[in-house]
Amino acid sequence: MTVTLHLESSNSDAHSRRTLADLSLSVAKCRRIVVVTGAGISCSCGIPDFRSSDGLYALIKQQYPDAVLKGRDLFEASLFRDPKSTAIFYTFISQLKHSIDSAVPSPTHKFLKTLDAKKKLLRSYTQNIDGFEEQAGLLGSSSRDVRGDGKGKSKNRARDVRNVQLHGDIHRVRCMTCAAEFSCTQEHLNYFSEGMSPACSECLTRSNARVARSARPIKIGSLRPAIVLYGETHPLGDEIGNIQTIDMSRKPDMLIIMGTSLKVHGLKKLVKDFARSVHASSPSDNPAMPSQRKRWAGKVIFVNKTPPGSEWSNLIDYHVVGETDAWTTKVISDWKRMRPADWEVQQTLVASDGDVTMAGPFKVVKEVSTATTKGKCKGFGKLAAAENKPPSPSDMVLSTPDIKRVHTPPSPSKRRQAAEHYNDREASPSKKRTYSSKRIPLAESERKLLFAESTNLHD
Numbered sequence: 471m472t473v474t475l476h477l478e479s480s481n482s483d484a485h486s487r488r489t490l491a492d493l494s495l496s497v498a499k500c501r502r503i504v505v506v507t508g509a510g511i512s513c514s515c516g517i518p519d520f521r522s523s524d525g526l527y528a529l530i531k532q533q534y535p536d537a538v539l540k541g542r543d544l545f546e547a548s549l550f551r552d553p554k555s556t557a558i559f560y561t562f563i564s565q566l567k568h569s570i571d572s573a574v575p576s577p578t579h580k581f582l583k584t585l586d587a588k589k590k591l592l593r594s595y596t597q598n599i600d601g602f603e604e605q606a607g608l609l610g611s612s613s614r615d616v617r618g619d620g621k622g623k624s625k626n627r628a629r630d631v632r633n634v635q636l637h638g639d640i641h642r643v644r645c646m647t648c649a650a651e652f653s654c655t656q657e658h659l660n661y662f663s664e665g666m667s668p669a670c671s672e673c674l675t676r677s678n679a680r681v682a683r684s685a686r687p688i689k690i691g692s693l694r695p696a697i698v699l700y701g702e703t704h705p706l707g708d709e710i711g712n713i714q715t716i717d718m719s720r721k722p723d724m725l726i727i728m729g730t731s732l733k734v735h736g737l738k739k740l741v742k743d744f745a746r747s748v749h750a751s752s753p754s755d756n757p758a759m760p761s762q763r764k765r766w767a768g769k770v771i772f773v774n775k776t777p778p779g780s781e782w783s784n785l786i787d788y789h790v791v792g793e794t795d796a797w798t799t800k801v802i803s804d805w806k807r808m809r810p811a812d813w814e815v816q817q818t819l820v821a822s823d824g825d826v827t828m829a830g831p832f833k834v835v836k837e838v839s840t841a842t843t844k845g846k847c848k849g850f851g852k853l854a855a856a857e858n859k860p861p862s863p864s865d866m867v868l869s870t871p872d873i874k875r876v877h878t879p880p881s882p883s884k885r886r887q888a889a890e891h892y893n894d895r896e897a898s899p900s901k902k903r904t905y906s907s908k909r910i911p912l913a914e915s916e917r918k919l920l921f922a923e924s925t926n927l928h929d
Contacts, residue, residue, distance in 0.1 A: 472772075472783050477792030477800070488860075493788060494804035496766035498812065500724040502592040503585060504717060504744050506737070510729025510774060511578040511794045512600055517570060519729070526566075534558055539789040547701040550646075557665030562694050564662035567640055567654065567775035570600045578728060579606040581798035586632055588812065593717050594633040597730060597737060599640040599697045611706060611713075612696065614653065628713045636710070636737065638697035647672035647691025649705065653920060667692040714740065723751045723767040727786070728794045734780055745770045746783040773797050 473489070482485045497503070509519035509526075520542075530544050544562060547661050549555040562656045583606045585591035594608060604610045610633045643658055644651045649670040661668040670691040670769045698704050725748045730739055751770020772778055773790040790797050798906070 471643075472778070472789050474789045474791060477790060477796055486767065489788075490790070490800065491804055491808075492766075493769070493771060493790075494801045495808055496769055496807050497585075497590070497726075497801050498805040499766045501590060502720060502722045503590050503724045503726060504583070504722045505582060505594045505726045505728070506730065506744070507578070507582075507594065507596045507598065507728050509598055510732025511576060512573075512598055512602060512729075514576045514578075514793070515573040515600075515602065517573060517600055519619055530562060533562075538868045542700070545699050547699045549699070556667075560662040560667060561665050561692075563640065563697075565657060567662075567695075570602075570640060573600075573602075574603040575606040577795040578798050581802065582633075583607040584802065592720060592722050593631075593713065595636060595740065596633060597637050597639050597734070599635070601635075601639055601641050603633040606841050609712065610639065611635050611895050612642055628709075628716055631713060634710055634713055636704070637699070637739075638695075638704075640695055641670075641699055642696040643693040644696040644705070644894065645672060645691040646694055647689060648673055651696055652693070653783075653928075654695070662695075667694055669693070670695050714743070718743065718747050718799070721751055722748050724748060725770045726773070727771065728773040728797075733774060742785060749785075754804055761813070827856065853927070 475486050475489055475493075476483075477490075480490050490528060497874065507519070513519055518529060522528075534544075543549065544555065544559055549559055557913045578642055579602045580589065582594050582603060586594075593706060594603060596603060601610065606614055609615060611631045611917055612635050613631075616627060616630055641654050642651050643654050648670060650670060652671070658668055672687065673691045677690060681687050697707075704710065725744050727741060730737065732741060748770055749768055751764075753764055770785060771790065772782070772786045772788065773792070773794050775793075777791075778786055832859055
């Protein structure tokens with residue numbers, strides 16, 4: 471059963487005040503929070519939502535009363551079949567892009583970054599195309615730091631993606647022919663403001679290269695905003711599914727839903743899956759978990775002006791009625807009041823020009839000189855200086871005895887080639903030759919016996 475809490479009546483209603491404080495404490499204690507956001511968190515930035523009375527759908531119907539029947543028609547994938555509706559779509563997107571470029575992130579976007587900095591955020595999922603989460607410091611799934619420009623199926627690094635953009639990014643453009651993506655520049659916006667689409671530079675380069683080698687040119691595609699329309703398949707659908715599977719396996723302990731009416735079918739399925747996973751970590755739903763332990767875990771919080779439908783009564787635990795900026799500001803305020811230790815900044819030592827200084831509000835109140843020390847004991851300063859003097863190399867004594875180096879014979883390929891095959895050192899004892907340093911000549915009679923003809927005579 472969903473419990474409804476009104477932010478405006480929290481000052482007068484003690485029960486609502488205590489319950490909201492408990493929710494703030496739960497946010498501070500949880501460690502794996504999944505946040506799902508919609509267009510409502512960007513209303514304070516000057517960007518209208520979709521379904522309210524002064525939202526984008528009503529604005530489109532007011533600007534183009536004869537061109538579209540409903541505001542949602544301008545966000546259907548079938549609009550590209552009609553050149554007139556396509557031109558209106560490009561013009562409207564150009565105006566919306568200029569409005570987004572002149573705006574700044576809201577306190578809710580900064581709250582998401584705070585959760586990430588405090589190691590509380592498991593992942594953020596958003597329907598928004600404005601990219602304010604990345605401006606606040608959360609790396610998006612369509613970010614250029616995750617995916618490169620140009621054609622190619624470069625997969626996202628799930629570990630680096632902190633914000634999953636379910637409906638694309640208005641700050642990028644995509645080719646309708648080769649699916650190459652590029653950053654949206656002012657040149658692209660100039661084409662869109664005129665109701666036209668620029669040509670794809672990737673297709674143009676490939677076509678010119680084919681013509682240069684006398685090949686048939688290929689079709690030049692046109693660029694469109696890299697946002698996902700109704701009835702379209704998300705280009706990163708498989709990767710987003712993998713990221714969701716990873717997050718489900720990590721067992722999130724809280725789900726926060728802000729600024730969305732939960733009308734889109736794909737988003738409804740994602741939220742229901744996460745809600746069931748979060749409830750599985752609740753002590754009341756898990757008999758093996760003690761009831762007094764982790765009482766803050768397992769909550770699903772819905773922050774929006776309008777209430778959720780009846781189908782969410784068993785999935786959403788709390789409905790906070792009010793602005794998302796007001797609720798996130800209250801959560802941060804309660805968090806700092808109830809757990810001030812979480813906001814203490816640890817001081818670090820920073821080396822500057824050889825000196826070590828403290829990076830923080832501390833300062834040195836007294837310097838101690840190590841060279842000399844004045845006191846009643848004479849000679850103490852000299853003794854301290856002598857003790858702090860490093861020893862000279864001549865005074866240093868090795869604790870291990872000297873080891874006599876043993877000559878190791880070189881390898882056969884590096885041995886010195888001798889005049890004979892064996893030498894005295896390498897030959898075996900039976901093959902060693904003895905040499906005399908003094909040469910003794912033979913007698914004349916002996917030489918005759920050796921070399922004369924008498925050597926062949928027999929007695």
